[in-house]
Every structure is written in structure tokens, then in C-alpha cells.
Amino acid sequence: METGIICHRPQNYPLYIRSVPTENELKFHYTVHTSLDVVDEKISAMGKAMVDQRELYLGLLYPTEDYKVYGYVTNSKVKFVMVVDSSNTALRDNEIRSMFRKLHNSYTDIMCNPFYNPGDRIHSRAFDNMVNSMMMQVC
């Protein structure tokens, strides 16, 4: 029902993927991958505009019949993509924004760790816990 993913900019390979629940995972991965194109499009559209936190949140990338995809990009062009179930109408835009903000915060915490090389897969337990709690909260 919900998937989060983080992708690194230059090669667009995922740094972190998490789905809850775990069935249909492949479908979610595929959705996220295809939505990267939409994210890229939005980024290039922003272009010369200066990066601002409000613009970091890309909003609803596109809705399909089953689910909605939200995007968020950081200053360093790391993309966060979140897929949520359309039936979950309780999720408002603000909540999605706050979830992305939390993700971003945790991501910067990981970056502060000198043992983490940017571009590595993320194995941080703190990050895992945060993502899990967030997803439990939603589902």
C-alpha cells in the first residue's frame, strides 16, 4: 500500500526502498521507477528558479487508478518518491509534506555520519525505524 524510495541523482539508482505491505512490491518498484521520469521533468521545468524548500516538494506526480505518487527532491538532487494507495483518502497534502520533511531530516542525519559514503545503500537502523514508524502511522 505504500512505498518509499530514495534515488541518487546522476545515475538514478535507488539508495533505499521500503514497501508496506510487502506483496505487490514489484509493482511498486516499477511505478516508482517510471515516476522518476516525471520527477526529472519537473526538475528541469524549475530550471533557473532558485531552490526553495517549498519547491522541493513536487506534489502529486500523477494519479493512476489505484494509487498516487508523490515526489520530493532535495538540494542535492536526491529524489524521494512515495507511492500511496488511492483508497487512503485520509492522507492530505500536508501530511505528505510532513512525511517528506521527516524523510529529509533523517536523510541529512545519515549524511552527517562520516562513515557513510554518499551513493551507498542506506543501512542505518535509525532511518529504518523512522520509515517504519511513518508507514505504520499511515497504514
Add this chain to the structure above:
Amino acid sequence: MEQGPAGGPAAAVAAAGVLVPLSESEQQRYSELFSRCCPPPEAAAGGSSVGELFRASQLPPDTLHQITEVCGAKRVGYFGPAQFYIALKLIAAAQSGFPVRIESIKNELPLPRFMALKNDSEVRYGTPAELHGVKFQTPHATLEKNSYKRTDEGDKQEPKSPPMSPICSPPASPSTYQRIPLTYGYGKSRSGLEQQHGAPYEVRHPTHQQDGSSSGNYGAKPALACSTLSRSLSVEREQPDSSAHYSDDPWRITEEQRDYYVNQFKSLQPDLNSFISGSVAKNFFTKSKLPIPELSHIWELSDVDCDGALTLPEFCAAFHLVVARKNGYQLPETLPETLLPDYLQAASLKPLRECALFDSYSEPLPGSQPTRDFSRMEKTSAEEVSDNSALIKDMSKDDKQAPKGSSAVKAIPKEFQHLTVKTAAQEPHALKARPRSRSYSSTSIEDAMKKGEEPPTPPPRPQKSHSRASSLDLNKIFQQNTQAVRSGWLPPPPPALPPRPSVSQTEQVSEVELHAQMNRPPSQTEENSSAKKEVVLAQPPSKPARRKLRTEVQGLETPELSPTINVTSSLPAAKSHLPVQKQSSKQKRAIQTAIRKNKEANAVLARLNSELQQQLKEVHKERIALETQLEQLRPVTVL
């Protein structure tokens, strides 16, 4: 006190008229131990072997005294089976942390733990769950044995031996976990360690020379040896620490460990109150040859404020975790309470003060004073962080203390600066919000203005500054305003700023405002950062140094803060007796000028507004004209 049935183990032991039941395993174990202690089938166990056994339980001598008393051996004069069993149960109780009393042994207790003596290195007492604990205690026991014998050599050789896995206990055994955790080839530290630990060993030996009373022969850990030297205060503190350390808390940092960590910290970063940066720490901890994911996890646990740098308590916690991992402990999921920076900082006071008594700890002494000041000031400033006016007083107070203070006069303002940064950073909200605002803010002026607009109303800014002197830099305003108007929205008037002419005094106040803003509850950190920028930007000629720093917004706030704080501390020191009335009258005047300038700015903006409205009307007219033309030219509309 009645004696239990002599000869054979008894299902129950009577003591003080109360039956104390023994479980199967306890019975077995106790009879084993009893037979060990008195090999020939005597009714009583030999005093020396019992003493050895009790020593091996690693309890402090007072406790062992108490136990012998309570179990009745003292009264009876020897250790009969009853006394022995009771004593064993009391030892188990004491090791679990219960007081030494008959009542406490009525409950089910774990079996008492005894250190494996050198002769019986393969025998392991205690439950299997204590295996980890035993691993640590084994080298300690062997060390004890060694030290008893080698009284003259001291233990200078001990620190030199490179530590292997703690399970192996050859004579060249690794130093105890408690004393010198592990040396990863950090050669510099060894000499320092030897100085420190040579002396305590010398100190301990005389106590063991006293014979006769069993108390002198009871084993003493170095912490306890120190305690026997000095007052009982430390004993009470050390007892729970040491017993807790050995029983079930490997996450407690002992004195030697702390000193070792502090020395290592000093070797990396001479200033005890500042940070170790991430890269430096990374190189350091990589030397420990732990795998990178584990080091990464240790960092996550210990860097509580997630700033990519380690303060002294954070460093101690990280080092302790590395040591624990090397010794075979699994890393916890969350940071244990005893490793929290607050706990470590509070704990660092007491032991350093007591260590001042010992000659052997002469090294940390100079370090302890600034540390004490640090924590004292931390406490005072932590309380006053929320109150700005009190903060101003605190600054002047601290600076007055500085000339009076004993050492480190220059260090105090710097400490204070670090304090304020760290105490602000340690607030739970600031943990998240502060770095966030830092990372999200960008360098452009427009964004600063935008951020200034977001909070409810701009006017609160002059209030924040407590109605002090303010003025506006008109040029800057016009520039910003025109830019803002072009981008489509009107910015609020920039915050109140001190007038240029009266630079000297208002400098101080503006610094104070900056400082106050730095320490404000982080719900307004975004506002603050923007306000700061605007304050600085509007004062380019008077504050070139600050401006230079401000332009690199992405930098940490610490370097930004330091020159401002230094200026601040020097200014109040220079003007320590500024009369308040002069300030208020100057402020009034400044406010009036500010009001006037605001009005002028308003007028300018209104004019601009009207001009734009005019243009808009004209454009509308043109549009209407064009539309009518289009209508005329278009052929008849299709239905």
C-alpha cells in the same frame, strides 16, 4: 544463630531462626564450593580458602565483612556448612544488588558469581547467561593474581601488552576491560596511561601488605583501592558503579576508561570543550579495525545531536561502544542511558573532583577545572537560555568572573560560546530544527526576505529586540523593495537595526540580539536566520567581519557565532557600567528615527504602488481596445 545440620548438604539452612530454602542447583553448587574450600572432610571450611573464594566474588571488602557477620561465621568463629551456604547466598544477593540481610536471601536468587582463579582457569562459575560478564572478569582475576605476586615490578608491563581477545588469560594478559580498554596502536596514549596507572598499582600494594585481618586480603579493584585511601563518599558512589559494571552494565564508563578517553580526545583535539570533526573521528575509529557498517552504527548511536561532530561526552560514548564491540558485546539498538552525553557530562564532574585527591591523577587535574567551569556555566546558561535579558546579565556576569576566575580567562568566553551553541543544540527541538533551517536556507537575499515574510507578522521583530535602538538602511530597503516588487510581492520592512552613528553601544546590543536570537527556542530558527542575515546585510560598513561570515550561509553557526561572541564579550567588558537611562533615551530617539524612516519608506512604496496601478490601467485599456478590434475583424461567429 543455630547451626544447620553438620556434614552433608542440607535442604534448608537455618539461620537466625529462619529457614532459608535452597534450590537444587544452589544446593549442588554450594556443596561443590564447600568441598573445594575444605578438601579434607572437616566440618568447617578453611578460613583462607573461604577468604579466597569470597575475594573472587569481586565484592567490596565492606560487603564481605557484612556477609561474614550476617552468616554467623564471625560469631561462631569458623565457616560451618550452614554459615558457608548462607554466606554464598548473601554473596549472590549482594551481586544482584540486594542489601546484605537475611531477608534478601529468602527469595530466589541467581547463583553467586566467582572469578575463576588462576589455578582453575577452566572452571566457570555462574550461570551461562553471565558468560559475557565472565569473559571480562577472567582477565581481571588473572591480573589480580599477577599483581599480588609482582609487588615490586608494579604493573608497568601490563599496559604494554597488546590486547587480544579477553577470553585467553595468559600471564601477559590484556589489561582489564575496566582499566585500559584497548590500545589500537595509539602509541601516544600508552606512556600517559602508564603514569596514571603505575601509581594506583603502587598505592594498592601497601594495602595488600597488611595481613592478618581478612579485610586486607579481600580483592580490591583499583577504584576500590582508591576508595580505601580517601573518604567513604567515593566508596558509596563506587560500589554501585563497580558492582553494576561487573554485574550487568557494561555500558558504564569507569574512571580509568574516562581518563583514557579524555586523553585520546586531547590527542585529537586539544581543546576539551570543542568538537572533533567527522573526518578526524572517522580516521581515528577506523584504526580500530571494526567493520564500517558497525562503525557507522556506533556513530549514529553516539552522535546524539547529529551534527557530524563529536563533543567530549559523545566521543567517550563512541569510544566506549567501540571498546565494547571489540570485547564481544553486541551493539545496542539505542544508546544506553549511561552513555548519554548529559549523563556523561554530569558524571564527569564528580570523579574529576575526587581524582584531584590522588597524586596519580595529576594529569586530568588541569583538565578538570575548565571542565568544571564548563559544566557550571552550562547549568547556569541552560537555565537562562530562554530569557534574553537574563542572558545579557549572564554574559556580563561571566565576563566579570573571568578576570576574577582562576585559570583560562580567555577560555571562558570561548567556552561560553560553545556552551551556548551546544546547549541550544541540545534542546530536543533544536536537534532537528536547527540543522534543518541551516540546510534549507539559501544564499540569496530574496529568499531571506521570503522567509522573513512567512512567519505571522514582521513587526514582532522590533519587539524581540526589546525596543532597543533601531534604524533602517534606506538604500538596502529600496533595492530589496524594488526587487521584491518586481517579483510580485511586497516584503515587510526589515527588522529594527541599530543606527550607524552610535555604533559602539548599539553594536553591543545588536550582538546581544544576535546572541539572543541564536538561543531562542528553535520554533523561530528560520526567522532568526533570516533576521540575522538582514541585520548583517544592513550594516555592511560597521561589521565587515560578520558580513564575510554571513555570506557563507551554509557554514556552521559556530564559526559565525565566535567572532560575534568575541566582539560581544570584549564590548561589555569594556563598558561594564553602562547606565540604563542613557540607553533608554537613546533607544527612544532611535525608535523615532526608525519610525520616521519607516514612514518615508511607506511613502515611497505607496508612490510606487500608484505608479504601477496606473500602468496596469493603461494596459487594461489597451487590451480592451485590442479585443474590440478583434471582434470587428472576425467574421460572423459560428453558432
